[in-house]
Each structure stands twice: as C-alpha cells, then as structure tokens.
Amino acid sequence: MTIEELDQIAKSVRAENAKFSQEISVCMGTGCMSQHSERIKDALAKAVEAKGKNVLVRRTGCMGLCAAGPLVLIEPEETLYQHVNVSHVDKVTESLGGRPIPELQCELREHFDRQVHVVLENSGRIDPEKIDDYIARDGYRALLTALNDMTPNGVIRQITESGLRGRGGGGYPTGLKWGTVAKAPGDLKYVICNGDEGDPGAFMDRSVLESDPQRVIEGMAIAAYAVGASKGYIYVRAEYPLAVSRLTVSLREARRRGLLGNDIGNTPFNFDVEIRLGAGAFVCGEETALIASIEGKRGTPKPRPPYPAVSGLWGRPTLINNVETFANIAPIVRNGGRWFASMGSERSKGTKVFALTGKITNTGLVEVPMGIKLREIIEVIGGGVPDGHKFKAVQTGGPSGGCLPAEMLDIGVSYDALLAAGSIMGSGGMIVMDDTSCMVNVARFFVEFCMTESCGKCIPCRAGTAQMFTLLSRFCNGTGTMEDLSLLESLCVTVKEASLCGLGQTAPNPVLSTLKYFRNEYIDHIVHKKCTAGVCNIQAPVEVLA
Amino acid sequence: MSEAVDVKTLTIDGKEVSASRKQTILEVARENDIEIPTLCHLDGLSDVGACRMCLVEIKGSNKLLPACVATVYEGMEVTTQSDRLKNHRRTILELLLAERNHICSVCVANGNCELQTLAQQEGVTHVRFPYRNPELTVDASHERFTADHNRCILCTRCVRVCAEVEGAHVWDVMGRGINSMVITDLHQDWGSSSCTRCGKCVQVCPTGALFDKGKVGTEHPKYPDFLPYLNLMREAQ
Numbered sequence: 001m002t003i004e005e006l007d008q009i010a011k012s013v014r015a016e017n018a019k020f021s022q023e024i025s026v027c028m029g030t031g032c033m034s035q036h037s038e039r040i041k042d043a044l045a046k047a048v049e050a051k052g053k054n055v056l057v058r059r060t061g062c063m064g065l066c067a068a069g070p071l072v073l074i075e076p077e078e079t080l081y082q083h084v085n086v087s088h089v090d091k092v093t094e095s096l097g098g099r100p101i102p103e104l105q106c107e108l109r110e111h112f113d114r115q116v117h118v119v120l121e122n123s124g125r126i127d128p129e130k131i132d133d134y135i136a137r138d139g140y141r142a143l144l145t146a147l148n149d150m151t152p153n154g155v156i157r158q159i160t161e162s163g164l165r166g167r168g169g170g171g172y173p174t175g176l177k178w179g180t181v182a183k184a185p186g187d188l189k190y191v192i193c194n195g196d197e198g199d200p201g202a203f204m205d206r207s208v209l210e211s212d213p214q215r216v217i218e219g220m221a222i223a224a225y226a227v228g229a230s231k232g233y234i235y236v237r238a239e240y241p242l243a244v245s246r247l248t249v250s251l252r253e254a255r256r257r258g259l260l261g262n263d264i265g266n267t268p269f270n271f272d273v274e275i276r277l278g279a280g281a282f283v284c285g286e287e288t289a290l291i292a293s294i295e296g297k298r299g300t301p302k303p304r305p306p307y308p309a310v311s312g313l314w315g316r317p318t319l320i321n322n323v324e325t326f327a328n329i330a331p332i333v334r335n336g337g338r339w340f341a342s343m344g345s346e347r348s349k350g351t352k353v354f355a356l357t358g359k360i361t362n363t364g365l366v367e368v369p370m371g372i373k374l375r376e377i378i379e380v381i382g383g384g385v386p387d388g389h390k391f392k393a394v395q396t397g398g399p400s401g402g403c404l405p406a407e408m409l410d411i412g413v414s415y416d417a418l419l420a421a422g423s424i425m426g427s428g429g430m431i432v433m434d435d436t437s438c439m440v441n442v443a444r445f446f447v448e449f450c451m452t453e454s455c456g457k458c459i460p461c462r463a464g465t466a467q468m469f470t471l472l473s474r475f476c477n478g479t480g481t482m483e484d485l486s487l488l489e490s491l492c493v494t495v496k497e498a499s500l501c502g503l504g505q506t507a508p509n510p511v512l513s514t515l516k517y518f519r520n521e522y523i524d525h526i527v528h529k530k531c532t533a534g535v536c537n538i539q540a541p542v543e544v545l546a
Numbered sequence: 547m548s549e550a551v552d553v554k555t556l557t558i559d560g561k562e563v564s565a566s567r568k569q570t571i572l573e574v575a576r577e578n579d580i581e582i583p584t585l586c587h588l589d590g591l592s593d594v595g596a597c598r599m600c601l602v603e604i605k606g607s608n609k610l611l612p613a614c615v616a617t618v619y620e621g622m623e624v625t626t627q628s629d630r631l632k633n634h635r636r637t638i639l640e641l642l643l644a645e646r647n648h649i650c651s652v653c654v655a656n657g658n659c660e661l662q663t664l665a666q667q668e669g670v671t672h673v674r675f676p677y678r679n680p681e682l683t684v685d686a687s688h689e690r691f692t693a694d695h696n697r698c699i700l701c702t703r704c705v706r707v708c709a710e711v712e713g714a715h716v717w718d719v720m721g722r723g724i725n726s727m728v729i730t731d732l733h734q735d736w737g738s739s740s741c742t743r744c745g746k747c748v749q750v751c752p753t754g755a756l757f758d759k760g761k762v763g764t765e766h767p768k769y770p771d772f773l774p775y776l777n778l779m780r781e782a783q
Contacts, residue, residue, distance in 0.1 A: 281722065283722075298718070298719060302594075302595070303594075303595035303612055303615045303616075305616075305617075451723055451724060452722070452723055453722070453723065454722065454723035454724070455722055455723065455726075456700060456719070456721065456722055456723045456724070456725070456726030457594070457596045457700075458595075458596045458597070458598055459596070459597055459598060459638050459641055459642060459645075459699075459700075460598055460634075460637075460638060460641065461723075462645075462700070462723055462724055462726065463642065463644070463645040463724065464637075464641055465723070465724075466645075466678065466723070466724040467641060467644065467675045467676070470675075470676055470678075487674055487675070490637070491637065491675075493633075494633065494634050494637040494638070497610055497630075497634060498598045498601055498610065498634045498637075498638065499598070500596065500598065500612075
C-alpha cells in the first residue's frame with residue numbers, strides 16, 4: 001500500500017458516493033441501536049429502493065446527541081432528524097429532495113456550532129466497518145507519511161510539539177512518554193491501547209471505538225513506528241460488545257489492505273494488533289493492573305517505578321495510552337504538532353471529548369477545545385438543566401474526580417484548572433446534578449463504587465474505602481456524629497496518600513470536594529438530621545428509655 | 547561517560563549511609579539499624595508493596611514511597627519517622643484491626659503476632675473505626691494446619707512462599723476489595739487441595755491466620771528465618 005494507492009481508493013469511494021443525489025446516515029451507536037436504529041436503516045434502504053430514489057443509505061457511528069436518538073442525517077442538506085422510528089420512514093423518504101419534516105427536525109445549532117471535532121471528525125460520518133470510508137477521509141495518510149517521510153524521532157517531535165497530554169485522566173505528556181519508551185533498551189517492545197473505560201457515566205472511548213475504530217488502529221501503528229514496537233494490544237471491556245465486534249472487523253480490514261502486518265507501506269515496518277477483553281474489573285484501567293490482566297494474571301496494580309515504559313508487558317518496554325490519545329495521533333501527524341497546539345489553553349492543548357450525562361438536556365458526547373468554560377459546556381452545548389430545576393454541581397473525572405458547584409462554572413476546562421479546583425479532568429465523564437441530588441449521598445455512591453472496585457491488595461484502599469463508606473452511610477441514615485466527620489476527614493488523607501495505585505489515591509476526591517463545597521449539607525445531615533434534597537431517608541431519632 | 551556508579555550515598559533520617567545501586571531503601575535502612583515497620587515484606591520473598599507500613603518520605607517529593615520496593619539513588623534524603631508517617635501507620639493498623647475479627651486473647655499467635663507487635667510499637671491504644679465483624683470461615687480440613695480467615699490480613703506471604711519457594715502455588719487470592727480472601731487451589735478445602743504439607747505458609751504467616759493444629763493458647767512462635775538461608779543455598783548450587 002502506498003499513498004498513491006490510498007488516493008486511488010479515496011477517489012473510487014468518492015466517485016461511488018457521487019452517483020447518489022443524496023445520502024442518508026443512520027446513527028448506529030449503542031445509544032441509538034438500543035432503540036433499534038438498525039431497523040430504521042433497513043426500512044429506509046427498502047423504502048428508498050421501492051420509490052426508485054437515487055439515495056445512499058449508510059450506517060454510521062455515534063452522532064453525539066444521544067438524548068435525541070435515534071438520529072438520521074440527510075446530506076448534502078445537513079438535515080438532522082431526531083427521535084426517528086420505523087413509522088417515520090415513509091415520511092422521511094417522501095420528503096427527500098423536498099422540504100424537511102418540521103416535527104422531526106433537530107434544531108440545535110448552538111449545540112453543534114460550539115464544538116470542534118478532531119477525535120470525532122469521522123464519527124457519524126463514515127461507516128465504521130468500512131476501511132475505505134475511513135481512507136476516503138484521509139485515513140492512513142498519516143501512517144504512510146510517517147513511515148516514508150519521517151524518522152521515528154521526527155514523529156515523536158511532532159507529538160511533543162503538539163502538547164498532547166494523556167486523555168485517560170492522568171494528563172502525562174504523550175510526547176515525553178513516547179520518547180521514554182523509544183529510548184528504553186530492548187528489541188522487543190509493545191504498544192497497548194487502554195480501552196478499559198470504567199468511570200460511571202463515561203462513554204467517550206466506547207463511542208470512538210464504535211464509530212471510528214480505524215483511527216485508533218492508525219494511531220497505534222504510528223506509535224509503534226515511533227517507539228520501535230511490532231506488537232500491539234487493545235484492551236477493551238467485555239461490556240462493550242459492539243466496540244469489540246467493530247474492532248475485530250476493522251483489524252481484519254486493515255490487514256486485508258496491508259495496513260497491518262508485515263512490510264506496511266512497502267517499508268520494513270511490521271506491526272499487528274490483538275484484542276484483549278477485560279473481565280469487568282474497574283482497576284484494570286490502571287496501567288500496571290491492565291498489563292497484569294493481559295499477561296493472564298490477577299488484575300492488581302504494582303508499585304511504580306519501574307514504569308511500564310521501562311518494564312511493562314512481560315517485562316518489556318511498553319507504551320500504554322488511552323483510546324482518545326491514540327485517536328488524536330493521526331490528525332497531529334497529518335497537520336503537524338503546531339496545528340494541534342494552536343487549539344486549547346496554555347498547558348492543555350487540543351480538544352477533549354466529554355460525555356455529558358445526568359440532569360442535562362442534551363445528554364451525549366461533545367468535543368470542545370480545551371480552555372472552554374464549564375458553563376458554556378453545560379448551559380449552551382448541554383442545554384442546561386431540564387424541567388426548571390436548579391443546577392447544583394457537576395462531577396468530572398468519575399469516581400476519582402470531584403463535584404464542582406455553580407461558583408466554579410467559570411473556570412476553563414484544563415488539567416491544571418480542574419485539579420486546582422479539587423477535581424480532575426479524568427477521562428471525560430461529566431455528570432450534572434440538580435437540586436434533587438444530595439451531595440452526601442453522591443459522595444457515598446462514588447465511595448461505594450471504589451470500595452467494590454478496589455482490588456484488595458493494599459490496606460488503605462481495601463479497608464479504608466470500606467470504612468469511609470460506613471461513615472458516609474451513617475450520615476445518610478442520620479446516625480453520624482461530628483466525631484465521625486473528623487474521623488472521615490483524617491481517613492481521607494491516609495487513603496489518598498498511602499494507597500498503592502490511582503484508584504485508592506483518588507477515591508477520597510468525591511468526599512473531599514463535596515466537603516469543600518457542600519459542607520453545609522454534611523452539617524445538615526449530622527446536626528439537623530435533615531436532607532434538603534430529600535434523598536436520604538433519615539429516621540427521627542429514637543428515644544431510648546433508661 | 548563511564549558506567550553508572552555502583553555505589554550510592556544517601557541519608558536516612560539524617561544519617562549518612564552507603565548502598566549499592568539496586569538496593570532498596572528498606573535493605574539499606576536495616577543494614578544500618580534503622581527500623582522501618584513492615585508487614586507484607588519478608589526477607590526471602592518478592593516484594594509487593596501492599597501493606598504500606600514501610601512508606602517513607604523523600605525530600606523534594608510529595609509522594610510517599612514504599613521502602614521495600616523503592617530503590618536508592620545518589621543524594622536521596624529519606625525520612626522514616628514523621629508525624630505524617632506515624633499517623634498513616636497507625637491508621638493502617640487500626641484499619642486492619644477493625645477489618646476482620648482480631649481477638650488477641652483467644653489467638654494462638656498471641657505474643658508472637660507481627661500485627662500485635664506493630665500495633666504495640668506504633669502506640670495503637672484503641673481503634674477509632676467501627677469494627678466490621680465480618681462472618682468468616684475457619685478451614686480445619688487439613689490434617690496438620692488450620693486457616694482462620696478471621697485473622698488474615700491479606701499480606702499474601704503464604705501465596706508468595708508457596709509459589710516462589712515451594713513451587714506449588716496452592717495459595718492465591720480470590721474476590722475483590724474488602725471481600726478478598728486467600729484460597730487454596732480453586733477454593734477447595736485446604737485438606738483436599740494440592741498442598742504439599744511443607745508448612746512454609748504457616749511459618750511465614752505474620753498472624754494467627756495459619757497455624758499448626760494442636761497448639762493452644764500463646765505457644766505458637768513462627769520461624770520464617772529459614773527463607774534467606776534457603777535462597778542462599780539455592781543460589782550457591
């Protein structure tokens with residue numbers, strides 16, 4: 001495969017598409033498929049054929065606005081229909097080429113116009129299982145350019161220049177990580193893609209893998225070339241069956257096109273990727289636990305150093321990055337690091353995909369430039385809190401993150417700003433809460449999550465989260481005391497500082513951040529025995545007769 | 547440039563000490579009679595850094611490092627005793643004591659228990675946390691030994707000694723988080739497992755979780771010191 005051959009494929013795909021006067025894209029991400037969007041697609045294809053219309057009906061990945069699904073997009077008019085079901089098929093077919101159907105039309109210009117799509121540039125635009133669709137949108141051009149015209153060092157320099165930081169949550173500079181693995185001695189190295197997305201309310205990685213899997217594979221191949229690896233693994237949760245099946249098809253397609261395997265792009269570069277399924281443990285998203293899991297061992301973390309960059313999978317130097325990080329690689333190599341660095345804020349470059357969930361009108365996936373205000377994401381792009389309720393807090397970063405109140409909505413979204421505010425960027429989950437949420441109960445929920453997902457290896461996390469849960473439960477049922485509160489605070493410090501891995505070290509964050517911003521709710525529960533949000537079931541104290 | 551220098555000098559609690567390149571902080575400290583408390587570490591077994599008792603402060607870093615696995619570097623300044631570390635150690639011991647059912651007065655290891663000794667050393671006079679009182683089993687199916695999960699602190703010494711020294715890998719860990727427990731084979735009874743009856747796990751167990759049958763009261767000292775000797779002999783071969 002050469003760049004000329006890529007161009008040839010792209011040209012023939014475009015010529016094929018040009019034969020049709022219109023294109024209908026039906027969203028077949030997990031959200032829309034849960035409402036049988038595949039039936040809509042089949043019905044549309046049949047109806048179009050029956051009416052003899054010259055229209056292409058295509059399945060695509062996620063279009064982002066999951067709340068309005070199933071979604072159908074008509075091009076070139078860019079008409080977006082929402083909440084489509086099979087009964088609408090005839091109407092939609094009739095209207096092709098004429099006026100759009102007003103009652104189905106989704107008019108959310110603000111939602112889409114404020115977004116900048118880099119990672120999601122192909123999501124909802126291409127058939128995720130067709131590699132040629134990806135190639136027609138500049139796919140694999142970056143890989144072949146890197147292989148033919150760039151040195152491994154040159155690739156790393158572009159990534160470093162882009163300022164890309166790890167999208168899995170830690171925010172470690174990607175270029176630096178790649179450089180370390182490249183320099184690590186050893187002739188056998190590995191590249192791992194971390195797709196073990198486990199935060200409650202987060203589905204960025206799932207969506208990327210379902211909508212544009214080739215982009216992740218291309219990113220991994222470029223990384224492998226840069227660090228000198230010849231073997232890659234994608235670790236995906238078994239709870240993501242659609243992502244797994246699309247990845248399986250995509251890997252096969254990439255091999256068929258000679259973009260994985262031996263002598264890629266007529267160069268001596270060999271690289272292939274295997275899928276490994278997670279068995280449902282949250283802690284396996286931690287890199288050393290993930291590596292243990294791939295090796296077939298119990299998924300528990302190991303103390304670092306040694307870092308995987310030096311001694312990772314089977315003791316070999318290993319590069320491990322998140323799905324979204326790999327999804328950013330191809331555009332960076334294609335457009336140059338400087339282009340990427342021109343987006344975003346001072347120390348957080350580029351864009352970030354967020355999964356908006358909870359009490360928000362436009363539930364779904366959004367991609368925004370770094371540095372954008374939280375308020376803009378929630379109130380403009382997200383459409384604010386529905387049903388006339390009042391915004392109370394936004395939880396970022398999953399169980400490792402914190403809850404930020406309305407006063408903090410004007411901070412710009414970046415790794416450092418969120419950390420300073422007592423939360424973290426995390427992988428990109430954003431759970432919006434309104435006045436019907438009790439913050440003590442929210443903290444208890446996240447601590448319960450960490451307690452059940454703790455691997456049990458180190459004591460502060462194993463027993464500490466369990467004690468935190470007990471203390472928080474006391475507040476929720478009205479039996480907590482102020483001594484319990486100070487005990488909880490001191491315990492949080494130990495769990496945070498003494499735990500072995502990221503899971504335990506960040507498990508107290510939901511408690512600490514709610515204590516920082518919503519301390520009054522704790523006091524209400526403990527002293528006044530009341531839950532303002534009406535969530536906790538506090539019994540009136542029972543008089544004990546002497 | 548010449549090869550990396552093999553001898554490092556560093557300070558531990560203000561005392562200047564020398565070490566070779568791959569030594570851990572714990573090894574160097576113990577060579578120099580500086581005591582760092584440990585529970586999961588045992589000379590002769592691989593280290594897992596799980597109990598977090600040996601956490602130390604390193605000047606210039608906010609992160610605490612486990613001395614059992616952290617290796618030394620030139621000019622490192624280690625602090626092994628501080629209010630912050632003392633607080634963490636105390637809290638960890640309290641968490642352990644409240645986690646399962648540790649009742650010293652009826653335990654065979656009373657007086658010979660590493661958990662008990664450490665708690666005394668670190669001044670644990672009472673436990674601030676609510677006792678969890680879990681319902682746990684006692685496996686007395688083995689003809690020579692008994693496993694009382696009420697007293698297990700999940701240090702995994704038994705797992706390691708069985709896999710690394712005996713080579714049988716009968717013990718392993720099952721479950722997650724607070725529900726983890728050590729098991730024999732695939733959670734069979736110890737008595738019907740593939741146990742070789744060597745008894746190493748009993749000798750390395752820091753508490754009364756694994757003990758010889760027929761011992762009562764406080765008469766069960768353990769002798770894990772055979773391990774470094776055994777390893778030395780094996781290396782010499």
